Amino acid sequence: MAIERDLTRALGPERVLHTRDALLAWECDGFTVLKSRPRAVVLPESTTEVQAVLRLLHAAAVPFVPRGAGTCLSGGPTAGADAVVVDCSRMRRVLHVSTVDRIATVQPGVVNLDLTAAVSDHDLHYAPDPSSQSVCTIGGNLAENSGGPHCFKYGMTTDHVLAATVVCPDGSLAHLGDPAGPRSPHGLDVLGVFCGSEGTFGIATEITVRLCRNPPEVRTLLASFASMSSACRAVGDIVAAGLVPAALEILDQATIRAVEASVYRAGYPENAAAVLLVELDGPHEVVGEEAAEITAFFRKNGALQSEEATTPDERKRLWKGRKGAFGAMGRIDTDLYVLDGVVPRTRLEEALTKITEIGRRHGVTLSNVFHAGDGNLHPNISFDGRDPDATARTIAAGHEILQLCVELGGSITGEHGVGGEKLDHVPLMFDDDDLEVMARVRRAFDPDGRCNPGKVLPQRHACAEVAKWPQMTAEVLGEGAAEGGQ
Amino acid sequence: MNATEAIRERLCAATGPVRIVGSGSRARHLPARADATALDLSDLREIVRLDHGDQTCTVECGVPLATLDAALREHDLELPCLGGGTAEGTVGGLFACDPFGPGNEGGQSPRSLLLGLDAVLADGTVFKAGARVVKSVAGFDVHKLFVGSQGRLFVAARLHLRLKPRPRAEQWFTNDDLDEAAAFRLLHALRQEPLPLPVLQLRRDSDGSHAVMGRAAGRAGYVTGVVQRHGLHSVSAPTSFHLDPPPRGELLTGLAVPSALPELLRAVPAAATFTWLGGGRFQVALPDPGASDRLLAALPNVPASGVLAVATGERHGRGTPIDPGQARLADALKIALDPDGTLV
Ligand SMILES: Cc1cc2nc3c(=O)[nH]c(=O)nc-3n(C[C@H](O)[C@H](O)[C@H](O)COP(=O)(O)OP(=O)(O)OC[C@H]3O[C@@H](n4cnc5c(N)ncnc54)[C@H](O)[C@@H]3O)c2cc1C
Numbered sequence: 001m002a003i004e005r006d007l008t009r010a011l012g013p014e015r016v017l018h019t020r021d022a023l024l025a026w027e028c029d030g031f032t033v034l035k036s037r038p039r040a041v042v043l044p045e046s047t048t049e050v051q052a053v054l055r056l057l058h059a060a061a062v063p064f065v066p067r068g069a070g071t072c073l074s075g076g077p078t079a080g081a082d083a084v085v086v087d088c089s090r091m092r093r094v095l096h097v098s099t100v101d102r103i104a105t106v107q108p109g110v111v112n113l114d115l116t117a118a119v120s121d122h123d124l125h126y127a128p129d130p131s132s133q134s135v136c137t138i139g140g141n142l143a144e145n146s147g148g149p150h151c152f153k154y155g156m157t158t159d160h161v162l163a164a165t166v167v168c169p170d171g172s173l174a175h176l177g178d179p180a181g182p183r184s185p186h187g188l189d190v191l192g193v194f195c196g197s198e199g200t201f202g203i204a205t206e207i208t209v210r211l212c213r214n215p216p217e218v219r220t221l222l223a224s225f226a227s228m229s230s231a232c233r234a235v236g237d238i239v240a241a242g243l244v245p246a247a248l249e250i251l252d253q254a255t256i257r258a259v260e261a262s263v264y265r266a267g268y269p270e271n272a273a274a275v276l277l278v279e280l281d282g283p284h285e286v287v288g289e290e291a292a293e294i295t296a297f298f299r300k301n302g303a304l305q306s307e308e309a310t311t312p313d314e315r316k317r318l319w320k321g322r323k324g325a326f327g328a329m330g331r332i333d334t335d336l337y338v339l340d341g342v343v344p345r346t347r348l349e350e351a352l353t354k355i356t357e358i359g360r361r362h363g364v365t366l367s368n369v370f371h372a373g374d375g376n377l378h379p380n381i382s383f384d385g386r387d388p389d390a391t392a393r394t395i396a397a398g399h400e401i402l403q404l405c406v407e408l409g410g411s412i413t414g415e416h417g418v419g420g421e422k423l424d425h426v427p428l429m430f431d432d433d434d435l436e437v438m439a440r441v442r443r444a445f446d447p448d449g450r451c452n453p454g455k456v457l458p459q460r461h462a463c464a465e466v467a468k469w470p471q472m473t474a475e476v477l478g479e480g481a482a483e484g485g486q
Numbered sequence: 487m488n489a490t491e492a493i494r495e496r497l498c499a500a501t502g503p504v505r506i507v508g509s510g511s512r513a514r515h516l517p518a519r520a521d522a523t524a525l526d527l528s529d530l531r532e533i534v535r536l537d538h539g540d541q542t543c544t545v546e547c548g549v550p551l552a553t554l555d556a557a558l559r560e561h562d563l564e565l566p567c568l569g570g571g572t573a574e575g576t577v578g579g580l581f582a583c584d585p586f587g588p589g590n591e592g593g594q595s596p597r598s599l600l601l602g603l604d605a606v607l608a609d610g611t612v613f614k615a616g617a618r619v620v621k622s623v624a625g626f627d628v629h630k631l632f633v634g635s636q637g638r639l640f641v642a643a644r645l646h647l648r649l650k651p652r653p654r655a656e657q658w659f660t661n662d663d664l665d666e667a668a669a670f671r672l673l674h675a676l677r678q679e680p681l682p683l684p685v686l687q688l689r690r691d692s693d694g695s696h697a698v699m700g701r702a703a704g705r706a707g708y709v710t711g712v713v714q715r716h717g718l719h720s721v722s723a724p725t726s727f728h729l730d731p732p733p734r735g736e737l738l739t740g741l742a743v744p745s746a747l748p749e750l751l752r753a754v755p756a757a758a759t760f761t762w763l764g765g766g767r768f769q770v771a772l773p774d775p776g777a778s779d780r781l782l783a784a785l786p787n788v789p790a791s792g793v794l795a796v797a798t799g800e801r802h803g804r805g806t807p808i809d810p811g812q813a814r815l816a817d818a819l820k821i822a823l824d825p826d827g828t829l830v
Contacts, residue, residue: 101743102591145623156621158630159598166811174811178791180741181587181766182595183634185793186808188816192597192630196623210591216680240539242562242651283680286708342619346539374621375540411622418624429624430614437613437823438626444818456625 003060003084004040010052015043015090026085029072030132031421032335033385033395038065038079045090047165047173047205053086054203055171063450064169066199068109068140071132073338074419076144076198076455083453086203088139094118095206103162103179105208108139115209124211127154130415131323138207145196147415149247149322150279152373154212156415158195165206166194169451179208193441198417199452201445215281218246219291220315223298223306224272228252231274232349234301235372238278239345241297243290247279248373252352254332255325255367255380262331264324266317272304276372277322279315325369332365332382337394340416341405345375351408355379355401362397364390376414377405403428418456426458489530489546489643493606496525497641503830504608506582506637522830525641527578533557534644541649542601542618547578547642563649566594566684578642584634586728588765590686590700591677591744594650595765596633602646603629608828618646631819638830639823653684653703657710658725659718662697666751669696673762675716676700677744681708687727688762690751699725700764727761729769731796736778738770740785740792740806753784768792775801782806 001018008016017023018040028035039062044050057064065079067087079085091107094115098104099122106115112133116125129148130136136146142164147156154160163177177191178184194201225231231250238245251259256268256275268275278294280287291308298306309315321328329336343351352368355377359366365382379401383394402412402425412418412425426435439457443449487495497504505522530548537543538561545554551568554577558564567586581596588595602616615628632642661672673688676698685701701724702712713720731737742750747762754760758781759771768790772778778794778801785792785806793805820827 098743098745100745103743145627147621151621155598156623158627159595168811168815172811172814174815175809176812176815178741178766180743180746180790182597183584183587184791184808184812185739185741185767185795186791186805186812186816187634187636188639188819189597189630189633190812190815190819192633193627193819195630196627213678213680236539239541239651242654244651283708285711286681286705289705289707342617342621344537344540344542344619346537371621375619376621410619411617411624413624414619414621415623422624426625429617433611434613434615434625437607437611437615437628440822441626441628441631441819444815444822 003056003062006056006060007040007042007053007084010056011042011044011049017041026067026070026079026087029070029075029077031073031075031078031419033337033391034075034078034420036078036080038083038085039081041085041087043087043090047167050086050167050203050205051171051173054167054169057084057450058170061448061450063453065452066139066143066203068137069111069135071136072140072144072419073340073416074413074421076417076419076452078420080454088203088205089137091205097122099124102211102213103208104211105179105206106138108137108142108204108207110138112136112138112141119211123214125214126160126209127212128157128160131326138209139204142195142204142207143197143199144415144417147371147374147376149249149371152248152371153244153246158192160210161191161195161207162210163208164191164194164204166202166204168202169446169448174202177208197445198419198456200442200456202451217284217287218279218281218315219287220309220318221278221280221291221294221306222275222309222318223303224269224275226273226302226304228274228352229349230301230303231276232352232372234276234297234303235348236346237297237300238294239373241293243293245278245290245294245373246281247277248371249277249322250368250370250372251275251277251322251325252368255329255369256321258328258332258367259321259325262324262328264320264328266321268321269305277318322369326380329367329380329382332367333384335383335385337381337383337398338416339377339379339381339398339401340413341377341379341402341410342414343375343377343405343408343410345373347408348372348375351377351404354404358397358400358404362393362400364393364397371414374414375410399425420455423458490604490606490612492530493527493641493643494610494612497606497608498610500525504828505830506641527641528576530643536561538563540620541651542620542646543649544618544644544646545577546644547576549577551575551577551580558649559652562652564652565599565647566650567596567599577645581633581642581645582635582637586763587767590682590684590764591766593682593684593765597630599648600629600633600645601648603632603642604644605632605640605642607640608824608826616646620648639820640829655706655709656701656703657713657718658699658701658721658723659713660697660699660721660725661717661719662695664696664698666690666696669698670748672698672716679712686764689727690754690760692757692759694756697727699727728763729759729761729771732771735771735773736775736794736798736801737796738772738778738781738792739795740768740770740790741766742768742788742790746788746790749788750790753781753788755781
């Protein structure tokens, strides 16, 4: 308990939690299949306090796990029983906004949507918009390189982050990047590789991001289709015409029905096999012309019906179903396994057909809601986590779906990260040499392997003595899961 | 033999330090160390795939930018980080040197457009990072380290790139002979456009005159509107204010936020040519080492950062102080990926 005592001395008893009951809220993230209570949780409020904490943990050789709001869907912030969670959610101050330069510097615990709220009076917003944006933090977004419905046009977090103050695992400080541009003229883009490192390289304590001007006009279009293929073809036509809508989202029939039966009811036609949500933004004259072109593509692909929302209230209604889709799926069963594969956009139709087949074979309940413009699929499996057989079938189907994505030329994750969830899937994309190079990069940041150990890299490429995650996987899911997920 | 095998073979055959050469344009700025073997990759020039539906491509590192641009044009696509004007050099060189940064605030930077790569470490290890699709967060983004690395971490054999649709209409413009106030007014007004201009640059010449150039792009009506609203002087060919190294003297490249521009221009000696490349990047062609040193000393107070990109001998790379933490991590990454210091 020596480390708990030292941490308490540094932060005070209210900000160091270590009794078993107090740790319950930190036993998992949005990937509830994997659970483990950490050794302790600390709640620092400044860079200096994070430094003090990490120096103590360094001296005591104790592993630690950074955490934001815990909305991650891949077990990223879930800590092993020997690790201390450094929870940044109390670091929620917007430190600086420059409306001329259109940048903001924030603490990592600032909630994504709160940043937009803080700058909206200046007609600015922060563009990356994960569907969890009312809860998730900028620190978590940076660590995950998060995207969202609008990243088809505006890009992922990496396209918006300019600089970050990072506390390294030994407690030392590094100021990465430059508020003026994405790579400092001195050389390496260290921030570029830090972004998306899933909390394994250090803790970001101040983050400078670019803000975007609010577009003069936003218009949301919704079309329903009798088949998923027609919806996908409409997407292909829109993109091939050189149009870049702000968002291009598809919901399948299972999702539509779940949404319509829930509090997120948006008036989507329940008989449709798919609805396509398109958002356009920009100058009035441009948006008007683009809306006409897109409506023509809806017609060409046999849309059952389409509507166009121009007022904020109408737009909110059309988005309500999409934004509430994951919540609505809670009605289907007790647990939800949200997958996150990517395929080349031109292979969406083929991928969805094969995913349906995989689901049928494993006897799991599947629904799809996805970022069609990016080919980023979210097949969702609803299951009862108390039933080991259902859990095993869910995991097996998930593995096969991600394998399919890779076979089609895509990726095992478009935005949710590898975390502890996809360690078994990583070798589908990367061979031993690829992983060894990544391990070398990781060691450059964290030579002792104490920062979020056991995540991102499968065990033999992580630091053997600290890679506890696969064991945790085995504990929770049974031996088979840790060895291959089948 | 594919590009990774070819590079691996060449690396294994080389002894001592190795200098990667694309089109050779860097050698004009920074001559190779006398003891370094030049590894010429300009023969690796295949466009391996161009998936216009997915708006991605895979190219070998030695593909000339002009060749890629012509191939993309056939599909109404572009690689929007060429800095304006006609592109010189190779794709590998563009990403390794990242001379322009994003064309404008919010413009696409090489960091955004490089989706993944196949590469070779100095010890011959072949590896890949990233993916071919437009979105992937699998594994660490080792490929992002290639951007601006000057070929000193590893050798990229093939690059997977994100492409963008070529705008339906575009108009390049240059408004020159402006005084400072007029140039700033125009720059400020253009920054308020609801669609960020993909290229927006400012130049101050040694005679004190200023010019603003850029590219308005989008739908035809909108482009015409921008040109008319701001009284832009259309030019027929793409252009760029990117500075070539001066015959004598030095070239400094730096970063500053737009609000620092007036202060920055006050710090730049009148005899120097200054360009603002949009997206935070600026360049100054300085007449002599003394002027460079004075500017480097003044930059932190602007505030701005800068480094001598072209200079004689040991002066190359001299710059404003770098954060010690960032420098330590950059060194650790170099040691991790090229422990023998082969790539120079
Ligand atoms: C309903 C729902 C919808 C979602 N939709 C999307 C979506 O559209 N797009 C998308 O990309 N994601 C989405 N997510 C996933 C998740 O919200 C994102 O990954 C988000 O960025 C996580 O932020 P967080 O603050 O919750 O971080 P956490 O979950 O607490 O942590 C995420 C990772 O970041 C690390 N970390 C946290 N803070 C720091 C820090 N300061 N420094 C270093 N590392 C840190 C942690 O160690 C962990 O590995 C969704 C999740 C849910 C539950």
